[in-house]
Amino acid sequence: MxxxxxxxxxxxxxxxxxxxxxxxxxxxxxxxxxxxxxxxxxxxxxxxxxxxxxxxxxxxxxxxxxxxxxxxxxxxxxxxxxxxxxxxxxxxxxxxxxxxxxxxxxxxxxxxxxxxxxxxxxxxxxxxxxGLLGLNGVTAYLGLTRVGAPEPGQMVLVSTAAGAVGSAVGQIAKLLGCRTVGVAGGPEKTALCRDVFGYDAAIDYKAGGLDAALAAACPDGWNVYFDNTCGPVSDAALHRMATGARWIICGTAAVTDWDPWPDGPRVHRALLVKRARMEGFLVLDHKDAYADAIARLAGWVRDGRIVWxxxxxxxxxxxxxxxxxxxxxxxxxxxxxxxx
Amino acid sequence: MxxxxxxxxxxxxxxxxxxxxxxxxxxxxxxxxxxxxxxxxxxxxxxxxxxxxxxxxxxxxxxxxxxxxxxxxxxxxxxxxxxxxxxxxxxxxxxxxxxxxxxxxxxxxxxxxxxxxxxxxxxxxxxxxxGLLGLNGVTAYLGLTRVGAPEPGQMVLVSTAAGAVGSAVGQIAKLLGCRTVGVAGGPEKTALCRDVFGYDAAIDYKAGGLDAALAAACPDGWNVYFDNTCGPVSDAALHRMATGARWIICGTAAVTDWDPWPDGPRVHRALLVKRARMEGFLVLDHKDAYADAIARLAGWVRDGRIVWxxxxxxxxxxxxxxxxxxxxxxxxxxxxxxxx
Missing domain, CATH: 3.90.180.10 (Medium-chain alcohol dehydrogenases, catalytic domain)
Incomplete structure (x- = not known):
């Protein structure tokens, strides 16, 4: 016993x-x-x-x-x-x-x-x-830097932009010198994106007109998309890629059931025409880098440069x-x- | 004048x-x-x-x-x-x-x-x-090595496997020490795949039973897929990826019209679960490597190690x-x- x-x-x-x-x-x-x-x-x-x-x-x-x-x-x-x-x-x-x-x-x-x-x-x-000093922050930091590899001045698009991972992605991208567009659901969350998490633009996907809003926010397309959702936001993003874009698949929150496997717009031709890359990111594959990521994030927390x-x-x-x-x-x- | x-x-x-x-x-x-x-x-x-x-x-x-x-x-x-x-x-x-x-x-x-x-x-x-010493061969060689980066012993899947690009991909993959599965349409082309282009296995996608044939040919999934087609072959391949797989989008021959933009199985969750990568490849972006690729291919032609x-x-x-x-x-x- x-x-x-x-x-x-x-x-x-x-x-x-x-x-x-x-x-x-x-x-x-x-x-x-x-x-x-x-x-x-x-x-x-x-x-x-x-x-x-x-x-x-x-x-x-x-x-x-x-x-x-x-x-x-x-x-x-x-x-x-x-x-x-x-x-x-x-x-x-x-x-x-x-x-x-x-x-x-x-x-x-x-x-x-x-x-x-x-x-x-x-x-x-x-x-x-x-959160920020756990897998959410580490996911944001390593997914963005290792798969997305954004360069200063590039456009980073984030879905669930006010969420635990997304809000970190948006702030880290700004700290790395990028421009950021956040997509979130409802006026409260888009206000958080703009006023608290420092996105250059925020789009309410529930408000309708997603394609037009995305075109206005990223007139030259996005270079990096941190995708937490799949679904309608990603379907709109598909047609706004810049050449050489990197699409980080971190989650599929907007598709609640994969049995039966759902259909959506085919991505192949868009990836080909833009020579773009879509890649699944699972933070558990990157344990070698956790300590460094957490140390960097903790530094930003102590300096008041990142919020949650x-x-x-x-x-x-x-x-x-x-x-x-x-x-x-x-x-x-x-x-x-x-x-x- | x-x-x-x-x-x-x-x-x-x-x-x-x-x-x-x-x-x-x-x-x-x-x-x-x-x-x-x-x-x-x-x-x-x-x-x-x-x-x-x-x-x-x-x-x-x-x-x-x-x-x-x-x-x-x-x-x-x-x-x-x-x-x-x-x-x-x-x-x-x-x-x-x-x-x-x-x-x-x-x-x-x-x-x-x-x-x-x-x-x-x-x-x-x-x-x-x-053909082999032009953009077809260069596309095959650079797409496979630069985006696919197959390692010896890995499984390389090729669509339009008997075509000008595909037949080169299959043979180059074998020369690099990989195992190969070719997908082509009809018994004549699959016979070419097996008997002339040296694929380890060939699948006739027109014969039906594509999912089962793919499962039998790649029991542990594929590591690299050289995708010339999109469409039904790629939809079957989606569910046979190995972890860390690389999916080279080189063409979309099986989808004859992209206006209106067609639907197909969503790839996001499969890429996430397998931490896999899909990437568009356009050979024109790789002019720096043409001469080396052609020299290597011409060497194989002269040695009788590659056919067309x-x-x-x-x-x-x-x-x-x-x-x-x-x-x-x-x-x-x-x-x-x-x-x-």
Whole structure:
């Protein structure tokens, strides 16, 4: 029998049913259980914030992906940040702050070797480790620089431009000397793009006239498109590429179901005529560069040159509809669950 | 008044009407006219062979492309090879063999500076300068190596695998140590793929069961796809990518009309999941590498390590339906017009 930690209760969110497309509250259940004691090499983490990310839709659908789907009855897979409360791994000590795929649970028992990183920016808010100083910021920085490779003066187009990744992309592109156009849904988010995240232009894709708005904002086309959405925004962007353009496929949030596989405008001829490139980017392939990216981002945070927004939900029950909220576009900033 | 060459007649094929999609005989007219005398810097070339290439469809359609469309009443734009009969450019002498965009005309008066190259492989057939030692071979070699960058042992998929470009791609990939699967239309072309061009496997896309045939030929997916077609072959290939795959968009022969812009399966999620890249390749962007590519290809030709097929039409009248023949797949080898 596994030994348990006395006096601790592990509240967790499990996947209760297999969704097709975006999961809703009916696909998750909250349950309580004991907290196991770490064995050799293991670390017990008390989580403080759980992350809610667009990729989590893909993790619960039973379609081909870069990792197997979460099993029914298992704790929902997610990134989280928290404090080490017990460690039998020589690399981690009690009290240290760590991030990793800890799941939606108050206490995560993990192999020390699977922990993503120790959070060393203890002067900055802990929740940043899941956003701008976590995979969102790293995705923005490495996707933009490694795949997009924008040059100063070039036009960078961003979809979900006010989101956790998009808002970082837009600001990083400006810091690298680019011009930026952000596409977001609704007047509130486009105002955020312009007034908070410093885009040169912002387009509300829900307002209609997307083609004309894009033509006005990028009269010479875009050089780099950081695509978080696929769908109508990308279909409009297809016809505004500049020669030699780079199209970073980071997410497909606007297409909620890939079974059956959906149709859209063929991209081939546009890529050929413009000698352009479309490339899928998965941040997990770029672990070699995380530390450098985070150090650069943390420097910009400390200098006040980059800003962020958070949208915080409280407690495990609120997590059940969190992915739905994200896909309905109801969050205003990086969506997080604060652990009770 | 322009001075003319006495005793010479210039038979030429002009674009008589604007086609939508693939041009037919009704879009071209044959006419005779005088042959002008070269002015300073100009060269007069007597053409021997005219090229017929898939890209020529795009050159006559009034849709956005990498060069403006051929004007109505103008000589049809094409590559050709021939002999210098008079020169007022210091770089070219009478009797030299040259290639360039000379058009479908018996005599081409061109600025010396616009000539693509002097054919130095005088030990090899002149027509090769339009095929394996011309843009077809260079396209195959540079598209495959610069965009595809296949590694030895990797799987290279080729569409229009028995065509002028495709047959070169398949053979070059084998010479570079890759495994190859060719897709072509009909039993005659797939037999050519296997027996003449050395593909490890050949698939007849007209025979049905394309998905299953592709799965059997590439059980671990393809690493590089040299895509000359778009359309159904590419739609099947979309779901057989290996992680990190490179998809070279070289042509879109299977989609005959881009007005209105056609739909097809969205590629975004497949590129993301496989961290794959799709990139348009236009050989004209790579002039810096032509000479090296041709030297390498000519070496393989002399060593008997690479083979080719030609399909030769005779005379200007035959040119009028030549692009149609190409798109109907009726040619068995590089399609050329021999000039009468």
């Amino acid at each position: 596994t030994e348990t930690m006395p006096g601790l209760e592990n509240r967790r969110v499990i996947l209760a049913a297999r969704p097709k497309g975006v999961p809703g509250p009916e696909h998750f259940a909250v349950e309580d259980g004991p907290v196991p004691v770490p064995g050799p090499g293991q670390v017990l983490v008390r989580t403080a914030f759980w992350s809610v990310d667009p990729a989590m839709r893909g993790w619960v659908n039973d379609v081909p992906n870069y990792i197997p789907p979460v099993e029914i009855g298992a704790v929902m897979r997610s990134f989280a940040v928290g404090r080490v409360v017990a460690s039998r791994h020589p690399g981690f000590a009690e009290g240290e702050i760590v991030t990793g795929l800890f799941g939606w649970q108050r206490y995560a028992l993990v192999e020390g070797a699977t922990i993503d990183r120790k959070v060393v920016e203890t002067d900055l808010p802990q929740s940043l480790a899941l 927004r958070e949208h915080i939900l409280d407690g495990a029950e609120a997590a059940r509809d969190a992915i739905g909220m994200l896909y309905r576009g109801e969050n205003t900033g990086k969506l997080l669950v604060r652990v009770d | 322009t001075e003319t060459m006495p005793g010479l007649e210039n038979r030429r094929v002009i674009l008589a009407a604007r086609p939508k999609g693939v041009p037919g005989p009704e879009h071209f007219a044959v006419e005779d006219g005088p042959v002008p005398v070269p002015g300073p810097g100009q060269v007069l070339v007597r053409t021997a062979f005219w090229s017929v290439d898939p890209a020529m469809r795009g050159w006559v359609n009034d849709v956005p492309n990498y060069i403006p469309p051929v004007e109505i009443g103008a000589v049809m734009r094409s590559f050709a090879v021939g002999r210098v009969v008079a020169s007022r450019h210091p770089g070219f002498a009478e009797g030299e063999i040259v290639t360039g965009l000379f058009g479908w005309q018996r005599y081409a008066l061109v600025e010396g500076a616009t000539i693509d190259r002097k054919v130095v492989e005088t030990d090899l057939p002149q027509s090769l300068a339009l 097929r030609e399909h030769i039409l005779d005379g200007a009248e035959a040119a009028r339906d030549a692009i149609g023949m190409l798109y109907r797949g009726e040619n068995t080898g590089k399609l050329l017009v021999r000039v009468d």
